[in-house]
Amino acid sequence: MYAIFKSGGKQYEARPGTVVRLEKLPGNVGDAVVLDEVLMFCDGDQVRVGQPLLQDLAVQGKIIEQGRHRKILVFKYKRRKDYQKKQGHRQSFTAVRIDGIGAPAAAESPAEAEA
Numbered sequence: 001m002y003a004i005f006k007s008g009g010k011q012y013e014a015r016p017g018t019v020v021r022l023e024k025l026p027g028n029v030g031d032a033v034v035l036d037e038v039l040m041f042c043d044g045d046q047v048r049v050g051q052p053l054l055q056d057l058a059v060q061g062k063i064i065e066q067g068r069h070r071k072i073l074v075f076k077y078k079r080r081k082d083y084q085k086k087q088g089h090r091q092s093f094t095a096v097r098i099d100g101i102g103a104p105a106a107a108e109s110p111a112e113a114e115a
Contacts, residue, residue, distance in 0.1 A: 001015070001016065001042065001043045001044070001101060002014060002015045002041075002042055002101075003038050003040065003041045003042070003057065003059055003101045004038070004039045004040040004041075005035050005037055005038045005039060005059050006037040006039055007022045007023065007025075007035055007037065008022055008023025008024075009023070010022075010023065011039065014035075014059045014061075014098045014101060015098060016098055016099065016100055016101065017097070017098065018097070018098050019064065019095055019096070019097050019098075020061075020095070020096050020098060021093045021094070021095050021096075022093065022094050022095075022096055023092075023093065023094070024066075024092040024093060024094055025063070025094040025096075027063050027066075027094070028063065028066070029063055029064065029065065029066060030062065030063065031062070031063050032060065032061070032062055032063075033060070033061045033062065033063055033096055034058050034059070034060055034061075034104060035058060035059040035060075035061065035096075036057075036058040036059075036104050037053055038050065038053060038054045038057040038058060038059060038101075039052065039053060039054070040054075041054055041057055041101065056103060056104075057101065057102065057103065057104070058101075058102070058103065058104035059098060059100075059101050060098075060099045060100050060101070060102070061096040061097055061098045061099055062096065062097050062099060063094055063095070063096055064095050064096065064097050065094070065095035066092075066093075066094055066095075067092070067093055067095065068090040068091065068092050068093065069090060069091045069092075069093060070090070071088045071089065071090050072088070072089055072090075073086065073087070073088055074086070074087045074088070074089060075087075
């Protein structure tokens with residue numbers, strides 16, 4: 001079972017028990033995260049594709065790390081113009097452990113909660 005979801009302008013694959021590094025999300029280590037922009041869901045032989053999203057599914061996870069990737073160097077250079085510029089960049093990320101894929105908790109109706 002896996003799902004393809006969108007977060008931070010990128011698409012990721014989520015399988016229960018795996019760790020995914022996403023663009024920086026608000027929250028602290030140990031907080032629960034619900035990612036509700038699910039594009040595709042596959043459960044064995046059944047595949048569901050949203051147009052553009054699947055409204056009845058969400059990916060649940062837990063933040064396990066807030067960190068920054070290793071530094072990359074950006075070097076700009078123009079030949080014969082005496083111009084060069086060196087700059088570094090470290091992108092922030094949030095590591096999320098995927099706990100499950102299912103119905104979003106906020107979308108449950110009160111009638112279902114009573115039953």
